[in-house]
Amino acid sequence: MSIIRRSLTSLLIALACLVSVPAMAQEDPGKALLVNLAEAPSSRVEEAINAIVDSGDERARGWLEAYGNNRLSRIKDTGQVVLVLNNRGRDWEIADPLTGENLGEMSRRKLDRVAINNAIRGKLEGIMAMLDLNAADPDVREASARDMMGKVDAALVAPLEARLEKEESAAVRDRIEAALAIYRVEQGDIEAVEVLAGSLHSRARAALNNAAASDNSQLAEAANKALASIEQKLKLNKAAETLYFGLSMGSVLVLAAIGLAITFGVMGVINMAHGELIMLGAYTTWGVQQLLPGQPGLALLLSIPAGFLVAAIAGIIIERSVIQHLKGRPLETLLATFGISLILQQLVRTVISPQNRTVVTPEWMSGSLVINDALSLTLNRLYVMAFALIVFAALMMIMRRTRLGLDVRAVTQNRAMARSMGIKATKVDILTFALGSGVAGLAGVALSQLTNVGPNLGQNYIIDSFMVVVFGGVGNLWGTLIAGLSLGTINQLLEPWAGAVLAKIIVLVFIILFIQKRPKGLFPQKGRAAEN
Amino acid sequence: MATSTTWLLRPLQERSTQLFLGILTAALAVVTILHLAMPEDSALHVSAYTVTLLGKYLCYALLAVAVDLVWGYLGILSLGHGAFFALGGYAMGMYLMRQIGDRGTYGDPVLPDFMVFLNWDSLPWYWHGFDMAWFAFAMVLLVPGALAFVFGYLAFRSRVTGVYLSIITQALTFALMLAFFRNEMGFGGNNGLTDFRDILGFNLRTDATRLGLFIATGIALAIGYVICRGIVTSKLGRVSIACRDAEARTRFLGYRVERVQLFVFVVSAMLAGVAGALYVPQVGIINPSEFSPLFSIEVVVWVALGGRATLYGAVIGALLVNYAKTVFTGVMPDAWLFALGGLFVLVTVFLPKGIAGLLQKRRKAPEKDRSNPQEATA
Numbered sequence: 001m002s003i004i005r006r007s008l009t010s011l012l013i014a015l016a017c018l019v020s021v022p023a024m025a026q027e028d029p030g031k032a033l034l035v036n037l038a039e040a041p042s043s044r045v046e047e048a049i050n051a052i053v054d055s056g057d058e059r060a061r062g063w064l065e066a067y068g069n070n071r072l073s074r075i076k077d078t079g080q081v082v083l084v085l086n087n088r089g090r091d092w093e094i095a096d097p098l099t100g101e102n103l104g105e106m107s108r109r110k111l112d113r114v115a116i117n118n119a120i121r122g123k124l125e126g127i128m129a130m131l132d133l134n135a136a137d138p139d140v141r142e143a144s145a146r147d148m149m150g151k152v153d154a155a156l157v158a159p160l161e162a163r164l165e166k167e168e169s170a171a172v173r174d175r176i177e178a179a180l181a182i183y184r185v186e187q188g189d190i191e192a193v194e195v196l197a198g199s200l201h202s203r204a205r206a207a208l209n210n211a212a213a214s215d216n217s218q219l220a221e222a223a224n225k226a227l228a229s230i231e232q233k234l235k236l237n238k239a240a241e242t243l244y245f246g247l248s249m250g251s252v253l254v255l256a257a258i259g260l261a262i263t264f265g266v267m268g269v270i271n272m273a274h275g276e277l278i279m280l281g282a283y284t285t286w287g288v289q290q291l292l293p294g295q296p297g298l299a300l301l302l303s304i305p306a307g308f309l310v311a312a313i314a315g316i317i318i319e320r321s322v323i324q325h326l327k328g329r330p331l332e333t334l335l336a337t338f339g340i341s342l343i344l345q346q347l348v349r350t351v352i353s354p355q356n357r358t359v360v361t362p363e364w365m366s367g368s369l370v371i372n373d374a375l376s377l378t379l380n381r382l383y384v385m386a387f388a389l390i391v392f393a394a395l396m397m398i399m400r401r402t403r404l405g406l407d408v409r410a411v412t413q414n415r416a417m418a419r420s421m422g423i424k425a426t427k428v429d430i431l432t433f434a435l436g437s438g439v440a441g442l443a444g445v446a447l448s449q450l451t452n453v454g455p456n457l458g459q460n461y462i463i464d465s466f467m468v469v470v471f472g473g474v475g476n477l478w479g480t481l482i483a484g485l486s487l488g489t490i491n492q493l494l495e496p497w498a499g500a501v502l503a504k505i506i507v508l509v510f511i512i513l514f515i516q517k518r519p520k521g522l523f524p525q526k527g528r529a530a531e532n
Numbered sequence: 533m534a535t536s537t538t539w540l541l542r543p544l545q546e547r548s549t550q551l552f553l554g555i556l557t558a559a560l561a562v563v564t565i566l567h568l569a570m571p572e573d574s575a576l577h578v579s580a581y582t583v584t585l586l587g588k589y590l591c592y593a594l595l596a597v598a599v600d601l602v603w604g605y606l607g608i609l610s611l612g613h614g615a616f617f618a619l620g621g622y623a624m625g626m627y628l629m630r631q632i633g634d635r636g637t638y639g640d641p642v643l644p645d646f647m648v649f650l651n652w653d654s655l656p657w658y659w660h661g662f663d664m665a666w667f668a669f670a671m672v673l674l675v676p677g678a679l680a681f682v683f684g685y686l687a688f689r690s691r692v693t694g695v696y697l698s699i700i701t702q703a704l705t706f707a708l709m710l711a712f713f714r715n716e717m718g719f720g721g722n723n724g725l726t727d728f729r730d731i732l733g734f735n736l737r738t739d740a741t742r743l744g745l746f747i748a749t750g751i752a753l754a755i756g757y758v759i760c761r762g763i764v765t766s767k768l769g770r771v772s773i774a775c776r777d778a779e780a781r782t783r784f785l786g787y788r789v790e791r792v793q794l795f796v797f798v799v800s801a802m803l804a805g806v807a808g809a810l811y812v813p814q815v816g817i818i819n820p821s822e823f824s825p826l827f828s829i830e831v832v833v834w835v836a837l838g839g840r841a842t843l844y845g846a847v848i849g850a851l852l853v854n855y856a857k858t859v860f861t862g863v864m865p866d867a868w869l870f871a872l873g874g875l876f877v878l879v880t881v882f883l884p885k886g887i888a889g890l891l892q893k894r895r896k897a898p899e900k901d902r903s904n905p906q907e908a909t910a
Binding site: 335346467 | 683
């Protein structure tokens with residue numbers, strides 16, 4: 001209901017702007033048209049509607065939409081036709097359909113709804129679609145032509161053909177042609193089958209399926225041929241979709257694992273609390289959104305630095321308080337950081353809530369990128385993918401091109417030598433760990449857009465993250481990238497025939513066996529760094 | 533032939549083992565007497581509930597001993613011993629399910645209730661034979677043992693050790709958990725196996741059976757302890773300790789490190805399986821949550837708290853932590869994870885040798901630091 005209301009209001013605002021002051025001086029022709037509609041007996045309603053359409057009035061679509069939604073009423077006393085903005089409660093909020101002016105509230109007893117029957121309502125859809133087909137915006141025209149597919153009847157053929165003559169946009173032309181072809185195939189026209197052969201729209205396929213089952217053997221044969229070529233195309237699109245989901249899942253894995261690739265891969269510190277640092281990043285996003293209600297987009301952008309900072313500071317605290325005391329004892333580090341992960345989880349449960357929190361997806365990230373009728377890519381995953389690549393590139397730059405990166409590599413290769421060259425090893429440790437933890441926080445910010453934000457968020461990713469790092473080869477950022485993307489893709493490829501859980505099990509077993517075969521991962525380190 | 537058993541008898545001559553067995557026997561005897569002889573309203577009476585609870589602790593203690601054998605004496609931190617424990621438990625659970633017979637809710641003489649519920653028309657092949665006690669009890673040892681053998685053979689042959697091994701053992705138990713959660717696996721899915729009636733003809737719901745299981749668990753713990761002690765004090769045990777401290781050096785001296793590792797790992801997995809098998813009839817249920825990585829890593833902290841590479845420390849740690857868990861989850865359930873997490877941190881940072889280390893320190897001068905850089909990086 002609220003959507004209808006919003007679209008009505010915005011329509012009214014547009015109307016108000018359109019109507020110029022001089023036009024107000026004389027009688028508005030729209031008024032007569034509406035009164036005509038309201039007064040018409042049911043046999044002549046169609047005529048009244050056509051009169052409105054033929055008038056070419058820009059407000060016509062809004063009127064008809066309101067009519068179809070039962071939002072057109074007459075004031076009993078004056079006979080004035082009004083738009084009903086809100087029909088809940090005893091008093092209805094009404095507006096002038098001619099100017100869009102809000103007329104305040106009126107008791108519903110004083111209003112008389114302009115009646116509509118179902119036969120008219122059914123036709124109204126097609127009529128409004130025709131109106132949209134004449135809209136200035138080609139996107140509106142295309143959407144309306146798409147809606148028409150499978151709804152074309154004998155009465156619409158002529159106006160559609162007329163529209164086709166005038167149409168300039170190729171995309172809209174294709175749609176209109178397809179809509180007409182569906183009608184013609186239903187009528188037994190073999191040539192029209194050709195037009196539908198390339199279409200991926202489900203209604204086109206439905207029409208072809210019907211034709212394939214028809215008694216006309218020639219038609220059935222042509223339809224079957226067209227269907228086969230569509231099947232082929234669909235398969236390709238399906239494969240592209242699987243690849244997209246695989247890469248998307250892979251980029252999530254890369255994001256989750258890349259911080260670990262720094263702390264575990266480069267520094268050799270086993271941080272089992274890595275998953276909880278991801279969780280902290282996700283909760284930071286939620287927190288920033290709570291601070292900035294109504295601005296989810298801005299909040300999300302702000303949570304990128306905020307998530308990094310929160311996780312990095314948490315990382316520094318963990319490093320200073322626990323990990324530095326366990327240098328050279330990786331198994332003990334593993335246990336201690338696991339303890340920290342338990343504490344962090346319980347902390348979130350106690351302080352915030354054991355329930356999941358919802359993080360709002362800003363408008364520019366929701367929706368999807370429509371490639372064709374069979375393939376649409378969800379935008380949020382696309383953004384996360386891009387984000388993962390940016391984070392990866394930034395980390396690569398830091399490790400390769402900055403002083404910090406040089407120091408880190410020096411300290412990890414030969415700590416004693418690095419220190420004797422004047423590098424402050426302790427400081428490098430802290431900064432590296434903070435960097436790895438901060439990246440975990442970034443992963444959390446991204447994940448908050450894809451999954452539930454809850455205390456168990458981190459746990460779900462810790463084993464996967466370790467698997468990615470180990471599979472890719474410890475100490476190798478490129479390995480992590482390739483391992484993450486390929487594991488995500490493999491998982492998605494397996495899912496259709498194995499199911500989600502079994503696919504995950506297969507991937508885990510695969511990695512376990514792979515590590516037996518190549519204990520150093522896909523891309524083992526070579527040279528001095530590999531010796532210990 | 534005489535030498536083949538000496539490794540098992542040798543521990544019985546040690547004072548520490550005699551002391552351990554003495555305390556264990558005394559504890560079993562005291563609990564039994566207090567349970568049977570004291571009137572129910574007496575303050576000294578040990579209820580059947582407590583007996584079962586203590587029995588559960590003893591199962592955990594045996595599991596901890598198994599973990600200590602590989603972690604303390606072989607240097608392999610297994611984060612997946614819960615998997616062996618749960619497999620042993622499932623083998624026992626399958627036997628107990630078959631013992632229900634036609635007394636289940638659906639009254640099917642062969643199929644367990646959950647299979648009837650899922651509309652299975654026949655028993656899966658791997659359920660055959662579990663109606664016979666000897667077969668099921670053999671499987672309690674063989675299934676965990678076989679998994680450990682295959683896994684260990686692959687891992688040790690490729691010299692996967694240290695942190696890598698820990699992580700893939702964790703992945704192993706995680707994969708098994710996901711698998712056992714699936715209804716299609718035929719192990720009861722989410723709900724696991726439960727609603728047991730009797731074991732070897734004794735009704736599981738009577739106090740006498742519970743006491744019997746408790747005593748059986750105590751005996752199993754004693755035997756497990758002696759076996760571990762025997763291994764540790766044998767020549768093989770020495771080599772195993774050498775592997776822990778300097779794997780490469782041991783290999784260069786001509787020992788087949790991977791064989792030693794494999795043997796000890798398999799024995800440990802079997803002990804864990806026995807612990808799981810004794811656990812199930814006392815708790816009355818086995819479900820996939822026993823496979824959860826959290827449980828396995830919790831076992832490790834029991835050992836760490838008690839003191840690594842002491843065996844009796846593992847027992848102390850298991851009993852203490854589980855007693856604390858029972859108390860905490862009863863009084864303030866929210867605080868338990870804080871306490872457990874804090875325990876992980878405190879033990880590793882401040883008590884690297886655990887409680888056993890504290891006891892030893894009081895008796896004699898500290899021995900040489902056992903932490904060795906080789907162990908970390910090999």
